[in-house]
Amino acid sequence: MVNSSNQPTTKRRHWVASVRRIYRGDGPYWAMLLPLLVFVVVVAIYPLLFSFRISLFKYRLTDPDQVQTFIGLSNYLRAFLDPAVLNAIKVTLVYVAGTVIVELVLGLGLASLLASEMRMTRTIRAFLLIPMALPPLVVGLVWKSLYNADFGVIPYYLKQIGIGVGRGPLAELGWAMPAVILIDVWQWAPLMMIIFLAGLKSLPVEPYEAAYADGATRWDRFAFITLPLLKPTILLALLLRTMQSFKVFDTIYATTGGGPGSVTTVLNFHIYTVGMTFFDMGYAAALANILMVIIAVLSIVYIMLLERQQL
Amino acid sequence: MNSKRWRKLSFLFVGVMILGLVSCTAPAAVAPPAAPAAGEAAPVAAVGLEVCKGQNLVLASMTDQYIAAFRALIPKFEEASGATVTMDELGYVDLYQKLIADFVGHTANYDLMTVDIVWSGEFGQNKYTLPLDTFMERDQAELQLDDILPVAWTLGEWQGAHVAYPLAGYANVLNYNKDLLAQAGIEPPKTQEELLAAAEKLTDAAKGTFGIALLGAKGSAVAQDYMSWVQQHGGSILDDNGKAALNTPENVEILKFFGELFKYAPPGATDYWWDQRETAFRTGNVAMMEGWSIARAGYENPDLSSIVGKADLTSAPVKAGMEPQYGFGGWGIGINADSTPEEQACAWQFIKWLSSPEIQKDWLRNDGAPIRRSTMTDPEIVAAYPWMPLLLESFEKGDGDYRPRIPQYSLIQDALGTHVNAFLVGQETAEQALEAAQKQVDDNWQ
Numbered sequence: 001m002v003n004s005s006n007q008p009t010t011k012r013r014h015w016v017a018s019v020r021r022i023y024r025g026d027g028p029y030w031a032m033l034l035p036l037l038v039f040v041v042v043v044a045i046y047p048l049l050f051s052f053r054i055s056l057f058k059y060r061l062t063d064p065d066q067v068q069t070f071i072g073l074s075n076y077l078r079a080f081l082d083p084a085v086l087n088a089i090k091v092t093l094v095y096v097a098g099t100v101i102v103e104l105v106l107g108l109g110l111a112s113l114l115a116s117e118m119r120m121t122r123t124i125r126a127f128l129l130i131p132m133a134l135p136p137l138v139v140g141l142v143w144k145s146l147y148n149a150d151f152g153v154i155p156y157y158l159k160q161i162g163i164g165v166g167r168g169p170l171a172e173l174g175w176a177m178p179a180v181i182l183i184d185v186w187q188w189a190p191l192m193m194i195i196f197l198a199g200l201k202s203l204p205v206e207p208y209e210a211a212y213a214d215g216a217t218r219w220d221r222f223a224f225i226t227l228p229l230l231k232p233t234i235l236l237a238l239l240l241r242t243m244q245s246f247k248v249f250d251t252i253y254a255t256t257g258g259g260p261g262s263v264t265t266v267l268n269f270h271i272y273t274v275g276m277t278f279f280d281m282g283y284a285a286a287l288a289n290i291l292m293v294i295i296a297v298l299s300i301v302y303i304m305l306l307e308r309q310q311l
Numbered sequence: 312m313n314s315k316r317w318r319k320l321s322f323l324f325v326g327v328m329i330l331g332l333v334s335c336t337a338p339a340a341v342a343p344p345a346a347p348a349a350g351e352a353a354p355v356a357a358v359g360l361e362v363c364k365g366q367n368l369v370l371a372s373m374t375d376q377y378i379a380a381f382r383a384l385i386p387k388f389e390e391a392s393g394a395t396v397t398m399d400e401l402g403y404v405d406l407y408q409k410l411i412a413d414f415v416g417h418t419a420n421y422d423l424m425t426v427d428i429v430w431s432g433e434f435g436q437n438k439y440t441l442p443l444d445t446f447m448e449r450d451q452a453e454l455q456l457d458d459i460l461p462v463a464w465t466l467g468e469w470q471g472a473h474v475a476y477p478l479a480g481y482a483n484v485l486n487y488n489k490d491l492l493a494q495a496g497i498e499p500p501k502t503q504e505e506l507l508a509a510a511e512k513l514t515d516a517a518k519g520t521f522g523i524a525l526l527g528a529k530g531s532a533v534a535q536d537y538m539s540w541v542q543q544h545g546g547s548i549l550d551d552n553g554k555a556a557l558n559t560p561e562n563v564e565i566l567k568f569f570g571e572l573f574k575y576a577p578p579g580a581t582d583y584w585w586d587q588r589e590t591a592f593r594t595g596n597v598a599m600m601e602g603w604s605i606a607r608a609g610y611e612n613p614d615l616s617s618i619v620g621k622a623d624l625t626s627a628p629v630k631a632g633m634e635p636q637y638g639f640g641g642w643g644i645g646i647n648a649d650s651t652p653e654e655q656a657c658a659w660q661f662i663k664w665l666s667s668p669e670i671q672k673d674w675l676r677n678d679g680a681p682i683r684r685s686t687m688t689d690p691e692i693v694a695a696y697p698w699m700p701l702l703l704e705s706f707e708k709g710d711g712d713y714r715p716r717i718p719q720y721s722l723i724q725d726a727l728g729t730h731v732n733a734f735l736v737g738q739e740t741a742e743q744a745l746e747a748a749q750k751q752v753d754d755n756w757q
Contacts, residue, residue, distance in 0.1 A: 028321035035325070060757070062415055064437050149579030150591065171582045173736055259529035260581065261738030262729070276408060277725055278755055 055285035062279045075286035085287065087262055088270040089294075091177075095266055096245040098181040099188070103241055104234070106185065107192025112222070114193070115200050129194070131187045140254025143183045144170065147255070170256050176264050183251055188244075192237050199233030200226070232306060239302040246295050267291050360664070363392035363657040370398045370423040373406050373642060376605045377479045380679035387673075388664055394657050396423075403427075403531060403585075407721075414439040419649035423658050426475035426645040428466050429724070432717040435469025440645035442472040446659045453663065455683075463682040465711030467643030475643030476662045479680035481603035482705035483539055483638030484624045486610070491520065491598040499623075502631040503543055506599070507568070510575035513598040522575035524588045524597040529732035532584050534724040535714070537731045539601065540569050542638050542713035544630045548723060549715050555723050555752045558745035566734060566741045573735055581735045593617060601627055603640060604702050605680040624698050626705055639709030641680060719756060726751040 021027075055076070058069040079085045110128070114121045131139070146154050149168025158165050166172050169179040207225045216224070227234075249268045252258060258265035258273070265273075268291065275284030370385075372378055378400055385396050399421070401409060406425070413420050414437070426434060434440050447454060459477055467475025485506075487499050495513050500506040510522030526536040538548060544565045550556035573580055577591055585602075592600040593609075593616040609615050610622035629635050644665070646658040664670060671679075671686040676695070681687045684703070693699045715723065726748040734744035 023318060023322075028318050031325040032321055062411060062437065149582070150577055150587075150596075165578075167578045167581050167736070171579065171736065173738060257529050259732055260736035261529075261733035263738070273725075277721070279411075280755070 051285045051288060054282055055289055057282045059282045060279055061275075061281050068282075071282070075283050076290070078283065079286055079290055084262070084265075084270060085267070088265050088267040091262070091264065092246060092248075092266040092268075094177060095181065095184075095248065095264075096242055098177070099184045099245045100238060100241050102181065102185050103189045103192045104238065106189040107237065108196050108230075108234075110189065110193040111196035111200055112226075115197065125193070125197075128190045132190050134187070136187065136250035137254050139183060139187050140251045143186075144255045147179060167260075171260050173260055173263055176256055176260055180251060180255060180264050183255065184245070184248065188241065192241065195237040195240070196230070196233060199230050203229050235302055235306045239299060239306070242298055242302070243295055246291065246298075360392040360660050362653070363394035363660050366394040366654060366657040368394060368396045368422045368654060368658055368661065369420060370396055371406060371410060371421040371425065372398055372400055373425045373427070374400050374402055375425075375479070375642065376609060377642070377674070377679040380674050380677035383677040384665065384670065384673060387670075388661060391664070392657070392660060394661075396661065410439075413647070414649070417649050419647055419651075422647050422650045422654045423661060424645050424647065425478060426467060426643045428640050428642065428711060429714050429716055429720045431465070431467055431469045431474060431643070432715075432720060434645065435472065435474040436718040438648055440474045441648045441650075441655055442474055443467075443476055443646070443659070443662075444472055447473065447476075450659075450663060454666070455668065455685075458668065458683045458685050459666075460682065460684055460706050460709075462639050462706055462709035462711050463641075465639065465716065466641050466682075467645065469716070475645035476666060477641075477682040478644040478665070479605065479642045480639065480682045480706060481605050481641040481680055482702055482709060483542075483601060483627045483640065484604050484607070484702070484705060485599060485601050485627050486592060486607065486622055486624045487599045488592075488595060488597070488618055488621050489623050490621045491595075495598075499625045500599075500628050501625075502628050503568070504631055506628050507571060507575075510572060510599065514575040519596055521577045521591075521597045522599060523572055524583065524591040524600040525569075525572060525576045525580050526583050526585065526588055527573065527576075527581035527732065527735050528584045528587075530728040531724055532728070533731045533735070534728040536601075537566065537569055537727055538714050539627075539638050540572075541565050542636070542710060543627060544568070545633045548713075549717075553715075553717065555715075555719070555749065555756070557723070557727065557752065558742070558749040563741050563745055566731065566745060569731075570735060570741065581732065592622075595621070603680075604698075604705070605641075605678070607698055608678055608696060624701065626701060636708055636710045637705040638713050639706065639711040640714070641682075719752070722752055722755050 022030075054068070056070060056072055058071050058074075059067075114125050114128075146152050147169045149155050149165060149171060152168070155165040155168055165175075169175045203226065207229070208221060211221050211225055247268055248266055249272065252264055252266055252269045253272075256264045258269050267287065271284050271287045271291065274280050274287060370381070372381055378398075381398055385398060388394070389396060399409075407427075407430070410421065410424055412418075414434075424440070426440065435442075447456070460480065463477040463480045464473070466477040466480065467473050485499065491513060492499065492509075497509050497512060500509045506523070513520065513522035526532040541548060541562060544561070546559070546561045546565050548555060548557065548562075556562075577583075577597060579587070580591075583591070588600060588602070589606060589609075591597045592602075595618045604624070607622070607624055611619055613619050616622070626635065627637055644662055646655050646662070650658065665674065666682065668683060668685050671681065671683050672689060672692060675681055675686055675692060681699075681702075686692060687699050687703045687706075714720065729751070730739060730744040730748040733739040733747075734741055739747065
């Protein structure tokens with residue numbers, strides 16, 4: 001072997017040349033990234049791969065011998081045949097639809113209402129942001145007290161105006177899901193408001209001027225100019241909230257524990273029950289992967305719609 | 312700065328960061344020394360409190376009433392022994408999960424832990440806690456084992472070995488509000504049928520008073536109450552072979568009876584955990600409440616209760632014609648099998664100290680629950696707590712196995728917890744609920 005200056009090269013010279021290339025080239029940039037990459041791999045990638053792997057096994061966490069039996073796709077098959085899982089998926093879809101649609105409408109409404117830059121609107125906007133700053137678990141516990149059938153404020157006032165609450169909003173079959181959706185809306189509608197606010201601020205003024213000159217009403221301006229121009233923002237907000245809503249856990253855990261019966265058992269909560277109560281880790285991992293795939297598919301759909309909009 | 316210096320600096324920076332990362336993880340990589348198997352542990356030569364000098368113990372305790380007794384007595388133990396005992400106060404679900412995580416991960420975070428009577432089988436079979444029989448043999452003379460009530464040994468006994476030592480014995484009793492019963496002209500019920508009749512008579516929804524408070528919350532709460540009623544009707548959760556038999560016709564009947572009782576309970580009862588049920592009784596809105604005897608003293612405490620002087624208790628009523636047997640429950644105290652031998656020796660000293668007749672009186676006075684006959688018949692104690700003789704009778708006729716203390720107990724509890732609640736809120740019929748519960752248990756039985 002010879003190098004560029006026609007000197008015979010040894011393996012050591014090759015090695016030294018490579019190190020020099022790294023040192024002088026992109027090396028420093030990769031090196032700066034290395035600690036973060038290590039962290040991400042350890043905290044996110046490795047557990048993800050472990051989850052894929054363990055979902056193909058039968059593994060009970062509390063087994064003193066820690067036996068792992070390979071069973072292929074049995075866990076996934078079991079999931080699709082399990083009525084509890086199908087119910088959980090259905091409940092989750094209801095939850096997501098309820099929260100996202102209500103938050104979308106409310107967020108858009110609030111953003112339109114509070115778009116002006118007067119001091120009062122700015123103050124109101126600031127106060128509306130407070131629910132977002134609270135931990136979901138705390139929010140759940142507080143709302144649980146509010147909804148308490150015996151001592152809660154909400155049932156008290158409902159009784160005053162003549163609406164019977166029976167066992168309470170969180171314990172009645174028909175009321176539990178709306179009650180829980182309300183908690184989520186209370187906390188996250190302001191997020192939608194902020195996103196739409198940003199969107200509204202970025203809209204061009206000219207179409208509105210033209211519309212005003214043409215004699216369009218306020219509703220016309222909203223429906224035919226604002227909404228179409230806001231489509232990318234709306235899709236983005238939908239994407240964000242859908243992904244987050246699918247993963248709901250804290251609220252359900254703090255308020256209903258999946259009850260009454262199983263009307264608020266969302267998929268994430270069911271996974272927790274399977275994993276932490278039965279310690280059936282293989283099955284829980286399979287369910288978690290299914291949830292991840294559902295979210296990923298929805299996200300891809302949204303992003304495709306988003307890209308089409310921007311073309 | 313020229314590119315040469317930039318490169319040198321960046322590599323130096325990276326080196327420092329990697330060093331930092333490595334040194335952060337280093338302590339975790341050092342495995343704690345494995346504790347030798349229980350059988351091999353050579354008992355430390357000294358058997359007194361001396362072994363505790365300088366030891367640090369961590370106790371995981373359920374937030375039941377006896378936690379006040381722990382808070383009062385631990386400083387006394389620390390003074391007497393020279394050890395430091397830190398206590399972690401945890402709710403029922405959290406305690407179970409943290410203990411299981413500690414055992415399965417062999418992290419030995421907790422040296423001492425309160426063990427629910429129903430966990431005896433699970434902890435015993437999986438060897439989570441140290442069998443205490445060697446210690447008990449050795450220190451027999453000091454322990455006065457005959458003084459401990461026979462039923463109290465179910466708090467930690469599993470297949471002949473003791474995986475936890477009796478800590479707090481509870482009898483299932485019927486608490487009632489004397490005033491409300493007197494106003495309605497009812498005697499405290501002696502049979503289950505009388506109980507249902509009394510509950511109906513005492514309920515006046517318009518006034519906001521209800522006959523009985525019950526645990527209905529999905530999970531361990533409703534499971535416990537349902538199993539308690541199974542016991543009081545002479546039913547059984549297990550069949551003769553020791554496997555779960557939840558959907559028998561008797562159990563379905565008992566579930567329907569249980570549902571009947573909920574008609575006379577406050578509307579939120581289908582969501583009641585132990586504290587909410589207690590609150591309902593303590594505020595004087597509810598006339599009767601079955602519960603563990605340990606709560607009785609709290610009703611005389613004006614800080615906690617609005618019914619001071621109005622509460623009384625009687626033995627839990629059984630079905631007419633049934634031989635009286637009373638539900639027994641409570642907590643044992645166990646030692647982590649993964650703790651070091653020194654920690655285990657000191658933990659045993661703590662258990663010995665705590666269960667000694669002298670300290671048991673203080674234990675009781677600070678809201679603990681009794682395990683010794685001598686404590687329950689002590690004149691001072693009986694004078695302060697007049698219900699002791701009744702409690703003693705409940706203990707003597709106590710049944711500590713009405714909730715099976717088998718390793719699969721958690722499975723049965725979760726199945727019943729989900730489906731009995733579903734029945735109470737009207738999502739399933741009684742037959743459907745117990746069928747589904749049985750199926751859930753069978754599918755996951757190991």
